[in-house]
Amino acid sequence: MFPHREPPRVHPGFSPVPHRQPPSSMGPRFFPQHRCSCGRPAHERLPNYERPRGPSPPPPPPNINGWRKRKNEDCGSPVLKRFRDDDSDSFMPYLPHQHMPPFYGPDQALAGSSRSRDFGHPQRSPHSHVHNNMPATCDGTVDLQVYVKDKVSAQMVELFEACQQRHSDLLHKEMCRSWLQQDMLRVFEAGRLYMTGSSMSGLASRSSDADLCYVLRENKPTHPVAVLSALKRMMKSLLYVEQPQLIRAKVPILRFREKGSNLEFDLNVNNTVGIRNTFLLKSYAYADPRVRPLILVIKKWARHHQINDASRGTLSSYTLVLMVLHYLQTLNVPVLPSLQKDYPECFDPTLEIDMIPERAQDTPPYNSQNNSSLGTLLLGFLRYYATEFSWKKKVISVRDAKAFAKQNAAKWRDKFISVEEPFESNNVARAVHEQAKFDAITSQFLESFHMLQKGKDLNSILPVQEIIHKELSWK
Template sequence: GAMGFASPSPPTSLLSEPLSRMDVLSEKIWDYHNKVSQTDEMLQRKLHLRDMLYTAISPVFPLSGLYVVGSSLNGFGNNSSDMDLCLMITNKDLDQKNDAVVVLNLILSTLQYEKFVESQKLILAKVPILRINFAAPFDDITVDLNANNSVAIRNTHLLCYYSSYDWRVRPLVSVVKEWAKRKGINDANKSSFTSYSLVLMVIHFLQCGPTKVLPNLQQSYPNRFSNKVDVRTLNVTMALEEVADDIDQSLSEKTTLGELLIGFLDYYANEFNYDRDAISIRQGRRVEGTPGIPMHHSISNPHFWRSQWRCVCIEEPFTNSNTAHSIYDEMVFEAIKKAFREAHGELQHNHDLDKLMECEPIKA
């Protein structure tokens, strides 16, 4: 069945007419988010396309499941029409270098007879994907299909719950992603952040920044978000049962969207110690040293530390690898830190979202 649930909105007290209690900056962020976030209509079209693909693929892989993963479903999607799909054909790990390629080639030859498929291309990466383009009316949607990359289903499920935990999470991410794109630092090909890394940075800030807005879901709900849960049973429509968390509700609720955006820029411009700390939403805190590597190894062997973690370390919440491994150029990294500092100074000074968005890409 379709996953995904209604997205939370601000408390009605904030939106009540005639006088909105939202300050101008917060209102601009909220409006901007509503303008760019994925519409329900787009989601329905994607789900329909997923069903069509599954109908074509299932005769070849009868016991498989085809899952929407990534931003189309995790609550952080904008209205661009890329959709990531994961075909699960076994609950064991699949060797991505060889076996996954065989599977994707088999799918390629199956889909080439389908009228609705326009073109396909196999892309060999760490996780190989089949990129599929479609005939009208789906000609505006591109699908990237992987085979058995189950961690994608786990983190889609986890991020879904973070994105709906508090109404401020998604608008904050929308604006951060767009600012980063315009700054030229949301592009893994140019050795900067992927959207996924930026989402993890926002969640970490909301767990560990001056105002705690988000709990650590993996710690609070170990049986829901553990590595051991069979991905085929994950279902994002089930509400979380109440558990005690250490969030000061009154403090959290008083903090505006605008304050959170300024705080986010401040945190990564001035607060966060990149040389010492790793970002880990799995541990819900700043972690000294490198996740998964004993401290003494990384200190005694800085080359090892640099080869794996380089400038900035953002831990993938299920595999413990570094999602920001593409940032390895010190000069690009310096330019990124400078971008955060300048954006923070500017926004704190004039509270003008449009000015923040009218920015020049970084030069490294």
């Protein structure tokens, strides 16, 4: 995967894709507690792309330019981190193959974290339950066909199943993060690199980029731009990174690509709220099986109609996700609760970063009494923001599971779109600051609502097969 790099030194029986271990990062579908009518555990019916791929390629010869011998193991990689005894700085010399740790997932540990769960006994996700009247299928998934009651719902499921991020995609991103963590030690010895965003929350598609947060724990404060500039200079010497670009936004980021692929990364410094909201969204994503397909389709719809790009004055993907969650919370029969209100101890903004995934697991299952189909929820989402929601008077709050009045605080006045960040309470839709952009967004909601209501076909607002083909051919 990465030419000219030495693969991690681990026990020879260990494969980067663990043998028959349910990858918890992909959510409830892979947990072995689920059994189907055939009586076999779900993890014994993994799809082809989840199965072991054999041994890693051999290391490159020592005479290749740029290759260097690694004296230390990758301290930031959760794949290797689990070989480390929690109470010791020494590596465990040997682990039997049957006790090899499963690959890191958001339900078990945080990428780059010093904490880990008992890897000998994979834990069941808080949302890996089977909802009422929703049978588990042979691969461990909750059967989405329960919510397919119309043509649009069937098209949404088809789009979701083709486009959702695979475990192999996440593994690829994690391998890159692991190499970067090691190389960054040359510049900042006290830094730790975390993967955040949709890749970790379960809301990514195959072509989604990866968000990284570099947390520096140094005695003296360092300006993010200075840190990113130093990292940019360092990346120019890396053989697996290309096109590093420093973007001086309100939250400065370093954007770069993995060489030879389309995989793009956005790296920020000390923006730890991104780690917190990643696991909040993870909990919402698996609270109900309809959440992930609905969000993926809506993000594809917004991207297709060019209203999903904060750099161009429209909606960020994070804003769109919060808008979907708010809609699902405010239905007459809610699909989702407010996790922050119901379980404040699990999403305490003062929690130590490494404790976040531990606490996020403590949120119990939520069984909604709303049995609406996916197509009904999509049409309702478009209707809500096209004809019902008051953009001028209301602020969207996922934390409170409601919309509150703008006059409650001066900071919300004169904003075209107001969406509260669940932890910091600032406006995540601040990129929409022009009347023309706001008009384009609202008119698209109204137009798509009427088209979908009339045509009852997802293709009326989104080229389904074209998007599927693009995702399946993505590398």
